[in-house]
Amino acid sequence: MTTYSIDVTLSQTKKEKPQSDQLQFGKVFTDHMFIMDYTEGQGWHDARIVPYQPITLDPASMIFHYGQSVFEGLKAYVTKKEQVLLFRPDENFKRLNKSNDRLCIPHVDENLALEALKQLIKIDREWIPTAEGTSLYIRPFVIATEPYLGVAPSDRYQFIIILSPVGSYYKEGIAPVKIAVESEFVRAVAGGTGTAKTGGNYASSLKAQQLSDSKGYSQVLWLDGVERKYIEEVGSMNIFFKIDGEVVTPSVNGSILEGITRKSIIELLKHWDMPVTERRISMEEIKQAYSEGKLEEAFGTGTAAVISPIGELFWNNEKMVINDGNTGEVSQKLYDTLTGIQNGTVEDPFGWAVEVE
Incomplete structure (x- = not known):
């Protein structure tokens, strides 16, 4: 060695x-x-x-x-x-x-x-x-x-x-947060620096974040920079939705940061034999799933917050309250398991935890 x-x-x-x-x-x-x-x-x-x-x-x-x-x-x-x-x-x-x-x-x-x-x-x-x-x-x-x-x-x-x-990244902790969908500003485009963790990406996000803060929202949800219709990621997190029993997340497309918590969540869900798919997701699809009562959960994932349930999405001047504003079953199970592995209280079958000896 x-x-x-x-x-x-x-x-x-x-x-x-x-x-x-x-x-x-x-x-x-x-x-x-x-x-x-x-x-x-x-x-x-x-x-x-x-x-x-x-x-x-x-x-x-x-x-x-x-x-x-x-x-x-x-x-x-x-x-x-x-x-x-x-x-x-x-x-x-x-x-x-x-x-x-x-x-x-x-x-x-x-x-x-x-x-x-x-x-x-x-x-x-x-x-x-x-x-x-x-x-x-x-x-x-x-x-x-x-x-x-x-x-x-x-x-x-x-x-x-x-x-x-x-302490907790959000003052709400594991309690659901409110997210505003950003339709004016753009975080990144394919070929840009969206896949890199670089300061400029965050500096350019501050204006939209400032505006969402003033309206009582914790973060913004970014849409793609070309058509402004496909979901990318939340300000400091990747995003997942549970739609009619299936967990879906935007596929990595050249403008989305490849989150390590995101990767771990996908691996955990597959380990549990829960259906999980990486693909393009439009806001129209989310709105339709919500209208049909099929949008069961939404949550963000990242190092800072680990799992952050989303209780409300604001898009096109309309509020979508998800799971009655409560933390969903899958969100809670993922949070408990991931933090348990991190804290050494839950078995780690993947070898993710590395001891500092």
């Missing part, structure tokens, strides 16, 4: 840790961070764990001007047996490199990234909250750091991992 050289500098002062019942999402960060540099001709170098601190960049660093960056999101959990578990971290670092590919960023060694993450978590282990619904959120990201005002791939980068103890 390859041994990676990672320098460690421990913090001399420890931050005060928040109470579990006061945790918000992504507001507080642990005592340490991982950093590695890339220089053209030298490759990735100087892997190190250091005290959490600001980073200093030249004002001309290309990240500020051309947005060359990618990121990931995953979580660590503490089990009742005091084990620390990660959920499918190999899939996250594999997807990071897919995003790197699209943004012309050099690949990161996935094994080194996982080893660095494990070492970082071991150092900041006491930051992992243990209350129900809490976890340690992990944010790996890469930014272009070359100071150059030219439209070209950077020749310098930093790969950084930071950690944040978190």
Whole structure:
């Protein structure tokens, strides 16, 4: 097994840790961070764990001007047996490199990234909250750091991992959320960067999100960027519908992010011999299924929220209240199973949980 050289500098002062019942999402960060540099001709170098601190960049660093960056999101959990578990971290670092590919960023060694993450978590282990619904959120990201005002791939980068103890992503928790279907703005198109996890995708979504917030909706549901009729994904989640006993989700089409939770849900449903299909789904089909009483459930999936039941869809000035605004049976079973695997309370027949030893 390859041994990676990672320098460690421990913090001399420890931050005060928040109470579990006061945790918000992504507001507080642990005592340490991982950093590695890339220089053209030298490759990735100087892997190190250091005290959490600001980073200093030249004002001309290309990240500020051309947005060359990618990121990931995953979580660590503490089990009742005091084990620390990660959920499918190999899939996250594999997807990071897919995003790197699209943004012309050099690949990161996935094994080194996982080893660095494990070492970082071991150092900041006491930051992992243990209350129900809490976890340690992990944010790996890469930014272009070359100071150059030219439209070209950077020749310098930093790969950084930071950690944040978190509560529920939505204040509603597992309770159903309200979603507004977005008909004016577009998230992505095939051939664009929709399949990459890059900051620009989220920046361009903020206007629609701001407008939906003002109307009392938690997220927006994006439609395709060409015909504006086919469902793509929710702001921070992939989406599933249960229609007349069958679970359906939009097929990956070149503009939808390939969610790891999405992939896990499909594999779980197949494991349970429940009918699940990936295909094109139009809003008209959803409206018709709703009108006929066949739209039984809808839910979003993602690392941050895991499973987020959808209690209401707002489209064409009409509200569709799904399952009387309650969490559906399949949504609840998926949530219980997935979080159970993540927390070590449910058997993991897939080998998804990776222990930090």
